[in-house]
Amino acid sequence: MRPRPLFGLAVATALLVTGCSGGADGAAKSTDTKASSDPAAFPVTVADCAGRETVFDAAPQRIVASNASSLEMLLRLGAGDRVIGTGFPPGKGTLPPEIAEAGAKVPVLGAMVIPKEKLLGSGADLYVDTFGEMGGMGVTPSDQEYRAAGIKRAFLRSTACAATATGPVQDLVGVQSDIRSLGRVTGTAARAEALVAEMEQKTGAVRTALSGLAADRRPGYFFFDFDAGTKQPMAVGNRQVANGVITLAGARNVFADVDADFRPVSWEEVVARDPDWIQLGVRNRGSEAETRAAYEEAEKFLREFPATRDLKAVRGGHFVRVGSELTTIAGTRNADTVRQIAAAVHPDLVKDAR
Structure with missing residues (x-):
């Protein structure tokens, strides 16, 4: 679930999840949530969105x-035994089976954004920050308050810093950098490399399958953020992780000319760009049935709304049902989303969406 960034996030209910299919390839699939950190790998220095550096002299023990x-990144990196709490907890059945049991044991500190007082009083020595200073994300602690509580932060910069990115995102390099950075901070760098290798294997297969794809065969693609509301659509711009996902999948974000992560647009603008495909941007509702119902509601709106019912995508029934979280938030399964979108829009070239 960003400064509006994250418009619809505020109306989501505890549901910033990461995934569809579980990681099925490579060593990163380990079910062992414990991993010993290497003292020789420290100190580690990371930066926030403004470039301010934080130094870790040892691996954090209370995350x-x-x-x-x-949370999923930490579990798959092997640092799950050190996680003492989470906000926006995963919906039921959304974590991959190999880490679901460990994930279910993590205390929920906030159904959405963790309340400031609870976060500062958690006893954490590390807060993994996916959102940064995003508008609409509630009252967050100041830098001084974090320091006073003894909490250092590691940012998932590809999402938290998307609004200030310096150029279009056309791949998952930023997400992979986040995984590597968190691996260094937690002393699990080797596991991080395995996760990145798994992602590259998946996206590489898609890249190979689409290698001969001409530019004019890239269909126009609109990410419809249903949870952000239907009165005024929220477009995904070229600074967002989703732009990289869509590009790797062999599609063309119809709002790729927007130099931002998100931007409110009008339905007239959407109609003018007349996408070939529309992703129904629905966040996990906590159960398969409720999430499926939300997809149905989103599609029904597009089929009945006068401004959208005659769009090419709507007339052709070209809808993609992949969770918002897996598309717009840095995660270990963004690569799975690339495969799913590619298989939907290029079924003649990409056969396997698993």
Whole structure:
């Protein structure tokens, strides 16, 4: 679930999750949530969105995750035994089976954004921050308050810093950098490399399958953030992780000319760009049935709303149902989203969406 960034996030209910299919390839699939940190790998220095540096002299032992995406990263990195709490907890059945049991044991400190007082009083020595200083994300602690509580922060910069990115995002390099950075901070760098290798294997297969794809065969693609509301659509711009996902999948974000992560647009603008495909941007509702119902509601709106019912995508029934969280938030399963979108829009070239 960003400064509006994250418009619809505020109306989501505890549901910033990361995923569809579980990681099925490579060593990163380990079910062991414990991993010993290497003291020789420290100190480690990381930066926030403004470039201010934080130094870690040793691996943190009491970690709080801001949302399900960062929680999943920590679990898959092998640092799950050190996680003492999370915000935006994963919906039921959304974590991959190999880490679901460990994830269910993590205390929920906030159904959405963790309340300031609870985060500062958690006893954490690390807060993995997916959101940064995003508008609409509630009252967050100041830098001084974090320091006073003894909490250092590691940012998932590809999401938290998207609004200030310096150029279009056209791949998952930023997400992979986040995984590597968190791996260094937690002393699990080797596991991080395995996760990145798994992602590269998946996206590489798609890249190979689409290698001969001409530019004019890239269909126009609109990410419809249903949870942000239907009165005024919220477009995904070229600074967002989703732009990289869509590009890697062989599609063309119809709002790729927007130099921002998100921007409110009008339905007239959407109609003028007449996408070939529309992703129904729905956040996990906590159960398969409720999430499926939300997809149905989003599609029904597009089919019945006068401004959208005659769009090419709507007339052709070209809808993609992949969770918002897996598309717009840095996570270990963004690569799975690339495969799913590619298989939907290029079924003749990409056969396997698993």
